[in-house]
Amino acid sequence: MNRREWLKSMSALAVGALAAPSLLAVMDAHAAAKAGGPAMQFFSVPQGDVITGVVDIIVPRTDTPGAVDAGVPRFIDQMFKDVYTPEEQKRYLAALAAFDKAGSKPFLQLGAAQRTALVTKLHEEALATGQKLDPVSAPAFVLMTKKLAMSGFFMSQPGCEQVLQYIAVPGAYHGDIPLSKAGNGRAWAVETVLRI
């Protein structure tokens, strides 16, 4: 599959108007993004905290690092600061505001179980609504944040190296081998993409 086609199929994944210029993502300074790094540049502190809370539910720390460990909130901040258009920025901020009103209390005042329940419910709602999803709704915020969280995480170093597998310099190509013989048998962090 060539890259053009792959990008095309990526946008097909995005539900309705949520399609953003890019869902593939990772930030320049993951290290700087971790706790103690510079503050967010696009989002306010409360907005950043909501995003961090949602990202942590979507890709949590398990026996491997999670999206917050990998600096994904800062990645999302950078994408909105420099990549997304003003309309996309506006849409996402409005969806975030709608999300913050979707629970019984503002998101940050909910307990851990309530937060997970809310995000899970809105995520299911977004998938069920499909193409008709209102881009400034609470479900749209969850789905968009899921895409960004996955993009940032699976292109981060922990995502590539500890969850998926990544070899910077493979040195050889084997085109047809048992899955069990393909490194540790996990999905490659960077799939083969033919650039014509």
Add this chain to the structure above:
Amino acid sequence: MEKNTYDAIVVGTGVSGGWAAKELTEQGLKTLVLDRGPMVKHGDYPTAMKAPWELPYGDEPTRHDIERHPIHTRPSFYGITQSTKHWFVDDIDNPYVETRPFDWFRGYHVGGRSLMWGRQSYRLSPMDLEANGKEGVGVDWPIRYEDIAPWYDYVEHFIGVSGSVEHLPQLPDGDFLPPMELTCVEKDFRDKVSGKFGGRKLIIGRTANLSAPLKHDKSPQRAPCQYRNLCMRGCPFGAYFSSNSSTLPAAEKTGNMTMVTNAIVYELIYDNDKGKATGVRVLDAETGHQTEYFAKVIFMCASTFGTTHILLNSTSSRFPNGFGNDSGELGHNIMDHLFGTGAHAVVDGFEDRYYSGRRPNGFYIPRYRNVGNDKRPYLRGFGYQGGASRRDWTRLVDTPMIGASLKRAAQDPGPWTISMMGFGEMLPSHRNKVTLDHSRKDKYGLPLLNFDAAHEENEKAIAKEIIDDALEMFSAAGYRDVRSFAVQANVGAGIHEMGTARMGRDPKTSVLNGWNQMHACKNVFVTDGSFMTSSGCQNPSLTYMAMTARAAKHAVDELKRGNI
């Protein structure tokens, strides 16, 4: 004047210019090599070793990048990323005019597009070189396959081309390094295509990546492919052919090359008394300072439209309509390959098979239409390039998976998918042309190129069949969710620019003779894509290399004979 005088001048350092520099210097000519952009030494590839997490913005263009590259971020192109944007010109600073839309993707630096090219390397076949003459299209090529064949051998041996020997009349074999492997699904598709469609064959792509060490010791800076599939950033291993890694180091080693960068050639100098070109006029891209350089022979390798721009801009009492343009064909007969349409499908099964390493290559289905007994209502044909691999984590975005289960699911490779895109032949047409717009100037005061080209009836018929056949083959193979795709693409999107200074036997209807030599000025050779008389459907760079080496030999022989 003395210090600016050489035996030969080469304008441009891409695929063709690099070869001209190598061949002329190795045959003893003191050669001045000019490039309009900055120096890029082999190894000077700033993003080559970056991991995914070391690139800002997930490697995507920022708003600012898109603002500076309105052309290069059109849907038909993917080069404006954080890892490769530095190889492409800023569209705001390098404008052109589009009477009809044209996708012009270019890089101004030493090595030119040889740094970013797709590396697919195919020979034209005897039938490609005969077609125009047989069918009465355009003009007949003044050469035949036998004239180029030894030069294909010569350049393949030097650059290293990986591929398989197939004995196909429409796609001659070459001097290959070992073929790369197909994936299990590509093998499955290969077997089904040959089983259900007689005469069609799926082979591994032929690519200028070193699948094994070179068969010679002239390029110690080139190592075998490491299967990173990051070629377009520049390869610090020298594992694919670029001018930077291959021909320019060879030229430099002779001690006969002088290279001047940031040197924009804007005019050829013609001497009425001698009936020859005597040199070139150059603008310094940074200072605007003007210089003249002189030589006995000049090789124009500035890319199809770069060269055409210079020739059209070189007017004199002898050549009022552009240098060497007695025929009126200069700038006409633009060709590219049909690009951007094909199909994809999901392939069930094969879950226990995978691959390791990232192959910088795909499969190829050579042209089968209008070959042998196949007869279509249109002329010529097309080939497909494609690949089959497994889907990555992006497939999980619109599934109900969330949290720990999402992380676990992402660890499994996704289902297999297969896709392929057609590359179709474009016929030469006098209506498809580029001219100079003297009312609009760039920042150097040079007139802008104005593109006026579009696909015509034959191309439209081919484009339809590319999609129909792709859908038919995937369906016949029993694959699922078979769908066509059509990327919005204008002429130019294939980046296989050809035809604006075509070869031919008759000076009344062509610009160059069978040696890439100007009919009207024998010491000027044009060996970039502008010489192409027809386009075939094969990726053309290998042909430019072979023809450049052949022309350089002829130029040196003619100099020795005192004929130029």
